[in-house]
Amino acid sequence: MITITRPCRCSRCRADIPPPPAGSCTTGYARDNRRRKVCYACCLKTDMAYMHKHGVISAYVGENKNEITNWPGGVLLRVTYSATRSHNLWACRQLLHVWAVDDKGRRWYGKGAGPGICITMRRLAR
Numbered sequence: 133m134i135t136i137t138r139p140c141r142c143s144r145c146r147a148d149i150p151p152p153p154a155g156s157c158t159t160g161y162a163r164d165n166r167r168r169k170v171c172y173a174c175c176l177k178t179d180m181a182y183m184h185k186h187g188v189i190s191a192y193v194g195e196n197k198n199e200i201t202n203w204p205g206g207v208l209l210r211v212t213y214s215a216t217r218s219h220n221l222w223a224c225r226q227l228l229h230v231w232a233v234d235d236k237g238r239r240w241y242g243k244g245a246g247p248g249i250c251i252t253m254r255r256l257a258r
């Protein structure tokens with residue numbers, strides 16, 4: 133467990149990052165690609181901006197398969213449809229296919245091993 137003695141501050145929006153609840157194993161903040169501390173809200177904004185610019189994002193399927201989130205749990209995409217299919221090539225291996233929409237109504241698709249496991253989502257051409 134990590135104990136934070138000084139309050140820390142987001143390097144983007146300068147908001148105070150509250151210390152995590154006692155007994156929590158999370159830090160309460162994320163790190164950007166230059167290892168600076170950023171709050172979860174800014175982390176989500178950064179991931180959203182990346183996703184819209186590049187049309188691809190590595191994310192996680194929510195436990196209930198209703199949403200695609202970044203690692204702190206911020207919602208990037210809303211799942212519209214998902215289906216688990218067995219792959220013929222690998223017997224017993226299940227693959228989760230996910231269709232989702234972003235905040236601008238554009239459609240995304242990805243496939244992965246299931247909830248809680250990293251999935252690469254790609255924006256679909258209209």
Ligand SMILES: [Zn+2]
Nearest residue numbers: 142145171174
């Ligand atoms: Zn921030």
